Amino acid sequence: MCTLEKRGRVLILTLTGSGEHRLGPDLISSLRSALATARSDPSAAALVTAGEGRFFSNGLDLAWAKNSSEGLSTLVRLVKPLIADLISLPMPTVAAVTGHAAAAGMMIAVAHDYVYMRGDRGVLYMSELDIGLPFPDYFMDLMQAKITDPRTLRDVTLRAKKITGTEAKERGIVDKVCQSASEVVAEAVKMAEELAGRNWDKGVYASIRMSVYPKLCKSLEIPEESDEAVTKHFASRL
Amino acid sequence: MCTLERRGRVLILTLTGSGEHRLGPDMISSLRSALATARSDPTAGALVVTNEGRFFCNGFDLAWTGKSKAKLMTLVSLAKPVIADLVSLPMPTIAAVTGHVAAAGVMLALAHDYVYMRGDRGVFYCSELDVGLPFPPYFMVLMRSKLTKPGTLRDLALGAKKINAIEGKERGLVDKVFESASDVLPEAVKMAEQLTARNWNGGVYASIRMSMYPDLCRSVGLPQESDEEVEKHFVSRL
Numbered sequence: 268m269c270t271l272e273k274r275g276r277v278l279i280l281t282l283t284g285s286g287e288h289r290l291g292p293d294l295i296s297s298l299r300s301a302l303a304t305a306r307s308d309p310s311a312a313a314l315v316t317a318g319e320g321r322f323f324s325n326g327l328d329l330a331w332a333k334n335s336s337e338g339l340s341t342l343v344r345l346v347k348p349l350i351a352d353l354i355s356l357p358m359p360t361v362a363a364v365t366g367h368a369a370a371a372g373m374m375i376a377v378a379h380d381y382v383y384m385r386g387d388r389g390v391l392y393m394s395e396l397d398i399g400l401p402f403p404d405y406f407m408d409l410m411q412a413k414i415t416d417p418r419t420l421r422d423v424t425l426r427a428k429k430i431t432g433t434e435a436k437e438r439g440i441v442d443k444v445c446q447s448a449s450e451v452v453a454e455a456v457k458m459a460e461e462l463a464g465r466n467w468d469k470g471v472y473a474s475i476r477m478s479v480y481p482k483l484c485k486s487l488e489i490p491e492e493s494d495e496a497v498t499k500h501f502a503s504r505l
Numbered sequence: 506m507c508t509l510e511r512r513g514r515v516l517i518l519t520l521t522g523s524g525e526h527r528l529g530p531d532m533i534s535s536l537r538s539a540l541a542t543a544r545s546d547p548t549a550g551a552l553v554v555t556n557e558g559r560f561f562c563n564g565f566d567l568a569w570t571g572k573s574k575a576k577l578m579t580l581v582s583l584a585k586p587v588i589a590d591l592v593s594l595p596m597p598t599i600a601a602v603t604g605h606v607a608a609a610g611v612m613l614a615l616a617h618d619y620v621y622m623r624g625d626r627g628v629f630y631c632s633e634l635d636v637g638l639p640f641p642p643y644f645m646v647l648m649r650s651k652l653t654k655p656g657t658l659r660d661l662a663l664g665a666k667k668i669n670a671i672e673g674k675e676r677g678l679v680d681k682v683f684e685s686a687s688d689v690l691p692e693a694v695k696m697a698e699q700l701t702a703r704n705w706n707g708g709v710y711a712s713i714r715m716s717m718y719p720d721l722c723r724s725v726g727l728p729q730e731s732d733e734e735v736e737k738h739f740v741s742r743l
Contacts (some may be wrong), residue, residue: 359663380663415655439655465665468637475634475663478645494642 268297271304276312276463278305285320290371291328295345302352312463314356315455316379317363324372326394343403346371350405351487353378355477357469359462361453364432364441367447370394374406377413377440380476383455384432386444391435396427397480408486414440506535509542514550515697516543517690523558528609529566533583540590550701552594553693554617555601560609560707564632568695581641584609588647589725591616593715594709597700601693602670602679603686608632611661614643615651615678618714624682629673634665646724650717652677712738 270281280301288404305314318324322444327346332339340456353360353375362379369392376382376391384391393410402410402424414420419438422428435441443458445451474492484491508519518539520526528536543552556562565584570576591598591613600617607630614620614629633640640648640662652658654677661678662668673679681696685691712730715722722729730738 364638380659413655415653442656462664465635467634467665471634471637471639474639475645478640478642479649479658479662 270300271301273323276310277459278311278314279383280316282318282324287322287325288318289325289328290346291331292345295349297350299349306356311358313358313459314360315363315459317452318365318384322366323364323368324375325367326370326372347487350374350378354487355473355489357473361455362460363452365451374409378409381458382441383443383451384435384441385448385451386432387446390429390431392429393423393427405486406485412480412483506532507539509539512694515694518554520556525560525563526556527566528580528584529565529569533587536587537590544594549596550668551697552596553599553601553697555690556604558604560604561602561606562613562669563605564608564610585643585725588612588616592721593711593727595711599693599697601690603689608671608672612647615647619680620687621681622679623686623689624670624684628667628669628726629678630667631661631665650721661671664687722742
């Protein structure tokens, strides 16, 4: 499902195997365990998330949903805390998008602080309109938080456009484009090491990230620090 | 600390001296006085704020605060109405930046309608993460309101990146860059004159500005006009 390895102060979370890394209850649980481990590792200073094979993640496990009585709404409900884990993670995060990232899979990618992607292959794609599904509210809040160019947001959500790494960089969804899967992972790890090298206070980092995306945090049910609490937090660090 | 001069209908507020123009109680008081004078000048058409020396504003006066948490909290509180004064000022505002802009200084610059800057020297830098402090809530609201291009807020707040004027222009921090430092103020004054010549009603200008940034207004304690009040205001002008 996924592995977590450590390279110096950088943790590398890999979605393993040559399949689509679709988010079903097992993979979601596996990812959340890995993120919990990352969160509680005092010497870990940055996280890179990558995929093996042709897919970063192709979205929710629709086959599982079809065979389950609770279906799709269960998976939508289960992915929410996974995204919340990433948004509240006390360290910088870099997505190394090594293959297609679609629907919930694209959400996982853009939930990272930095998104690196290969340019030679793979697309970002919100398939919902093509399948005939509306977006869960937290998906939309995440997209509005991270895709700030109005026309790009329109193309992603209202046109179901398949966007290559190169186009994604031009349009502000992706930070860096690399020429192969291995290069994107290497560059993501290098960025993670640079970020780790800044020696930032991890709690402050997470606090600042969450203050950048208050609406998203509310949508993900991450308990919001009131202004008074942040002010106290600010005061306590002086 | 600062001077206020008039050139026709344009007011020029200068942060004087070759120092860092750090915001301590005296500087803040001096700024608020100048802004109050500007506000109550019936023929003033626009405000330009500029600096002498190598710094626009390098943040709070940490020499004054020393290690006192209470004193830094005081400055955070005292600076809030300066931002409120600028956001509610009944005339266009232009920051003519000819030096470094850091921490609270970033807030001072961003609170203006337009930012003009020299291209050869000076950076925008939010030092908070490097120092280990979260942002006072109204700082973050101000940045979220003004920095909407992809990655800019992330790099400035969550990456503690030093951004020069040229990069600042691409990323939506700066409106216009000038190769020569000596061009910044004259060009800002020229723009101020052009805006003045539009003969806009100052009250309507301020009302529109505040309606663009409702979260920011709330955050700095500016009383928000209710929808009914805005409508009455609107109707009364027809």
